[in-house]
Amino acid sequence: xxxxxxxxxxxxxxxxxxxxxxxxxxxxxxxxxxxxxxxxxxxxxxxxxxxxxxxxxxxxxxxxxxxxxxxxxxxxxxxxxxxxxxxxxxxxxxxxxxxxxxxxxxxxxxxxxxxxxxxxxxxxxxxxxxxxxxxxxxxxxxxxxxxxxxxxxxxxxxxxxxxxxxxxxxxxxxxxxxxxxxxxxxxxxxxxxxxxxxxxxx
Amino acid sequence: xxxxxxxxxxxxxxxxxxxxxxxxxxxxxxxxxxxxxxxxxxxxxxxxxxxxxxxxxxxxxxxxxxxxxxxxxxxxxxxxxxxxxxxx
Amino acid sequence: xxxxxxxxxxxxxxxxxxxxxxxxxxxxxxxxxxxxxxxxxxxxxxxxxxxxxxxxxxxxxxxxxxxxxxxxxxxxxxxxxxxxxxxxxxxxxxxxxxxxxxxxxxxxxxxxxxxxxxxxxxxxxxxxxxxxxxxxxxxxxxxxxxxxxxxxxxxxxxxxxxxxxxxxxxxxxxxxxxxxxxxxxxxxxxxxxxxxxxxxxxxxxxxxxxxxxxxxxxxxxxxxxxxxxxxxxxxxxxxxxxxxxxxxxxxx
Numbered sequence: 001x002x003x004x005x006x007x008x009x010x011x012x013x014x015x016x017x018x019x020x021x022x023x024x025x026x027x028x029x030x031x032x033x034x035x036x037x038x039x040x041x042x043x044x045x046x047x048x049x050x051x052x053x054x055x056x057x058x059x060x061x062x063x064x065x066x067x068x069x070x071x072x073x074x075x076x077x078x079x080x081x082x083x084x085x086x087x088x089x090x091x092x093x094x095x096x097x098x099x100x101x102x103x104x105x106x107x108x109x110x111x112x113x114x115x116x117x118x119x120x121x122x123x124x125x126x127x128x129x130x131x132x133x134x135x136x137x138x139x140x141x142x143x144x145x146x147x148x149x150x151x152x153x154x155x156x157x158x159x160x161x162x163x164x165x166x167x168x169x170x171x172x173x174x175x176x177x178x179x180x181x182x183x184x185x186x187x188x189x190x191x192x193x194x195x196x197x198x199x200x201x202x
Numbered sequence: 203x204x205x206x207x208x209x210x211x212x213x214x215x216x217x218x219x220x221x222x223x224x225x226x227x228x229x230x231x232x233x234x235x236x237x238x239x240x241x242x243x244x245x246x247x248x249x250x251x252x253x254x255x256x257x258x259x260x261x262x263x264x265x266x267x268x269x270x271x272x273x274x275x276x277x278x279x280x281x282x283x284x285x286x287x288x289x290x
Numbered sequence: 291x292x293x294x295x296x297x298x299x300x301x302x303x304x305x306x307x308x309x310x311x312x313x314x315x316x317x318x319x320x321x322x323x324x325x326x327x328x329x330x331x332x333x334x335x336x337x338x339x340x341x342x343x344x345x346x347x348x349x350x351x352x353x354x355x356x357x358x359x360x361x362x363x364x365x366x367x368x369x370x371x372x373x374x375x376x377x378x379x380x381x382x383x384x385x386x387x388x389x390x391x392x393x394x395x396x397x398x399x400x401x402x403x404x405x406x407x408x409x410x411x412x413x414x415x416x417x418x419x420x421x422x423x424x425x426x427x428x429x430x431x432x433x434x435x436x437x438x439x440x441x442x443x444x445x446x447x448x449x450x451x452x453x454x455x456x457x458x459x460x461x462x463x464x465x466x467x468x469x470x471x472x473x474x475x476x477x478x479x480x481x482x483x484x485x486x487x488x489x490x491x492x493x494x495x496x497x498x499x500x501x502x503x504x505x506x507x508x509x510x511x512x513x514x515x516x517x518x519x520x521x522x523x524x525x526x527x528x529x530x531x532x533x534x535x536x537x538x539x540x541x542x
Contacts, residue, residue, distance in 0.1 A: 006304055006390050008340040010382045013348050014374045027346075037248050037255045039208075039262055185253075186269040186276030199272040207510050210534050213351060215395035216337035219300045228397030243398030243531075288397075 023193035026086040033085055034147045041116040041146070041167045048151050050135065051170040054106045059170075062100075064151065067135070070095045075134055077157040079164075080193040091141065094134030094155055097171070101129065108173035112180060113154045113165040120180035121165045122189070123156065125173060132158055135168060160191040160198070211245035214254045217268055218242075221275050224287055232283040235263035242266065242285070257281075302339065303327065305363065305389045313366050315447040317416065318380040319355060322363040322389060329358040332427035333400040333420045333505065333533075336365070336393030340375060350375045353420035353507075353533075354394065357427040363391070366450055368416040399505065399533045403431035407503055408496050410525075411439040412516045414486070414508025417535060418443075418450050421507055429462050438502075439467045440494050442486045442512065445474035468494040486512070491519040498524030507533040 016027035045064040053059040062070070075092040111125045127133065136155040137144050144150030149166025156163050162182050183189050188197040215227045227243040238260040245256040245265055253269035258281070265281040279285070305322035313319045335353045356364035369380045383389065401409060401424040411421040418441055428437060443449045449469075459467045470486050471479065484490065496502045504525060506516050513534045520530055 006341060006388050007343055008378070008383070008389070009387050011340045011342050011348075011378050013340070013342050013346050016346065018344070037267075038257060038264070039246075039248075182269075185267050185278050186271065186274065199269075199274070200276070201272065201274075208534070209510075210399070210532055212335070212396045212399050212533055215335070215397075216300075216349075216351065216392050219392075219395055225395070225397035227395075228400075241398050243396070 021088075022086050023080055024196045025084060025198075026080055026193065027084055029085045029087055031085075032087065032148065033081070033083070035081070035083060036147070037119075038117055043116050043146075043151055043167065043169075045151055049169060050100075050152070052100050052104065053170060053172045054104055055108045055173050055175050056106075060100075060104070067095065067152070068137070070099055072137075073134075075136065075155065075157075077155075079157050079161050081161045082187065082191070082198050086193075091139070092134070092136040092155060093138035094136030094152075096131060097128045097133040097135065097154075098131060100135070100171070104173075106173050108175050110174040110177040112172045112174060112178060113163075113168055114170040114172065115165045116167040116169050118181070119165055119167070121154070121163045122174075122178055122180040122183055123159065123163055124177075124190075127156060127159065128171070132156065158192075160188075160193050162187060163191050208246035208248050208257070211241070211243040211247055211256050213247045214242070214245075214256055214266075214268075217254045217270070218266070220270070221268065221277060222287075224289065226285065226287065229285050229287045231265060231285045233258040233261060233263055233265060234281050234283050236261040237283075300392055300395070302390045302392050305391050307383055307385050307387050307389060308362075309385060310383070313450045314368075314452070316380075317366055317368045317448075317450050319364055319366045320379060320383065320389075322365065322391070324361050324363050324391065327361040327363060328394070329360075330354050330363075330394035331400045331402065332357065332424040334394040334396045334423075335420065336363070336391040336395060338365070338375070338379070339390040339392070340378060341390070348375050351395075353423065355419050355422055355426075357423060357430040366416070366419045366422075368450075399507075399531050401427065401503070401505065403427055403433045403435070405503065406433075406435050408436040408438070408500050410495050410502040410504040410520075411437065412486075412491075412495075412504070412506040412508075412520070413439065413441045414512030414516065415443060415448070416450070417506075417508030417512065417533070419507075420533060421505060422451055424505065425458060425462070425465065428465070429458065434464055436496070436502075437462075437465045438494065438496055439465070440470065440486070440491070441467065442470040442472060442508070442516075444472050446471070446476045447474075486516055486519065488519045488522055491516070492523050495520070495523060495525075498526075501526065501529060504530045505533070506530060508535060510534045 048064045051059040051061045080086045133156045137152045154165045154168045232239045256266040267278040269276045305324040309321040352365045355366045367379045370376045
């Protein structure tokens, strides 16, 4: 039985670099690994809906057509996955969450992103504002593929990528914080890659 | 870059064996969502790290979720009404 | 016979590679010596963990290929192009090197020789590995349980255990083997290349009325197709046990 650290002679593994400008514990990848905890939701654009629900409960909704007529912008950013893969200069197009929040009256400090497929991710509302978050619908020049969260996903690149909820269909504003799908199971409540906040209690 | 697929529950045997004193993939469990009873080995395991998720093969409801990291394992089994284990 | 359930956590064993041999054009069998190995049942698998010098680890599952035999373990590894682990196991790992394994794992996709009922095995590509453990275990236990194997494979060169399967088909009483070649057949093969289908299943398997235990193993798409054809042939879904490998042929 083994408790010692065994190194496999000659094993290198997937090409990876621990570069100086990466958050601690991350490796650079050229792939875009698909990590999924369930079947890929297949959502037709005709049926897609996004709802922004303040704590008062009166939701604003957008159909796909309405959503796509909102101003959008290109985003070039680094992304960091809790499984230690980082990808630099990824290119997206999306609608800033500031646009969706424009004119919404709220005293909420917390938010929950909801997804088709039953996933959710919680974040402080402040992390969704000020040009830090988008609802992204294009990646690398093409429509966002279902495997990567299409038709649209949340994109909050300053936090670990699990917070960028795939298949997003709404954001609910909350007066009190509540853990989402992964945060209720040992993932860190906030998830700052630069402080290596992967798990609960770190 | 491939479409995620699922494995049979037997693929979760190693990770689960790390937290249980016995093999659980042969254990029958009842799904809290649809009531189906089946061995965990027939569940659908989706490949993600750093944990595993076993879903009901009939309705895809998460049966077992296990996340390991930082010296802890978090286990969520609210998707199971029960798990019937063989104790030798 | 090994017990599938040890109380307490399953630990990582450090195995030593004793031998490597070619099992097909692209597959290699690793023979490992595992001190204090508790033995295993046919159909079980192990998790293999590789650690690079910088601490990076990769873990994959591999089915055990041999019948239980003291502290000896055999794994047959199909080389996946661009794979992260299989090329290392098949090409780099050498006799004398250590290999961390965890197991034996799995209590469901298992055949026990005390069972006397007929057994239908359906293998796609590297899915033959756990089913080979069952065939070998049957022989070791002198079991009379009737066994039929359908082995779907790309070509004669891709066939694992080719010589041994030919020998066993002749020598193991009650074992019958049918092959389906999907890309290239042996010379003078009476059939064209084809994928497994309702006809190949129906003409090779035990009649459903015999209610055999059924084990299907291989890549996901193969397993789904084969299971479907078995059900069409009248097999009770509750009698079909499946082990899906990833599209690459292992649990990725």
